[in-house]
Amino acid sequence: xxxxxxxxxxxxxxxxxxxxxxxxxxxxxxxxxxxxxxxxxxxxxxxxxxxxxxxxxxxxxxxxxxxxxxxxxxxxxxxxxxxxxxxxxxxxxxxxxxxxxxxxxxxxxxxxxxxxxxxxxxx
Numbered sequence: 001x002x003x004x005x006x007x008x009x010x011x012x013x014x015x016x017x018x019x020x021x022x023x024x025x026x027x028x029x030x031x032x033x034x035x036x037x038x039x040x041x042x043x044x045x046x047x048x049x050x051x052x053x054x055x056x057x058x059x060x061x062x063x064x065x066x067x068x069x070x071x072x073x074x075x076x077x078x079x080x081x082x083x084x085x086x087x088x089x090x091x092x093x094x095x096x097x098x099x100x101x102x103x104x105x106x107x108x109x110x111x112x113x114x115x116x117x118x119x120x121x122x123x
Contacts, residue, residue, distance in 0.1 A: 009064055010120040012057040017113040019050045020085055023092035024106045030095035037093030050089035058082040061116065070119040073112065081112040 026037065026046075037043045061078045084105045091097040 006064070006120060009060050010117065012053060013113055013116045013120065015053050016057060016085060017110070017117065019053065019089065020106060020109045020113065023088045027092040027097065027102055030093060031099065034095055036095065043090060043093045047089045051086055054082045054086055073115050073119065077112050081109050085109050
């Protein structure tokens with residue numbers, strides 16, 4: 001696999017940020033209507049798109065972190081963010097998911113991705 005340049009890392013990070021926003025919207029809609037997402041029409045395609053992006057983003061984000069050493073972002077946060085956004089991408093379609101856990105995960109993901117975007121813009 002070839003190295004991703006900084007611009008592409010920025011685009012991947014932006015895409016994950018957008019997916020996180022979409023997951024939050026799906027979850028809010030589900031909570032309001034009580035309707036679960038259709039697994040094959042909504043859940044799986046969304047989760048697959050998120051996973052595809054995460055698989056490209058995570059190793060490159062860690063490499064970039066180790067090379068650039070930005071303050072307040074660590075490789076473990078990247079790993080946790082990658083795991084959390086994949087989990088959120090599925091659970092967002094199920095209104096029975098804990099509201100507090102879902103909000104905490106979404107905020108945590110958003111925080112790390114926003115920090116990454118800010119750092120990538122500064123470099």
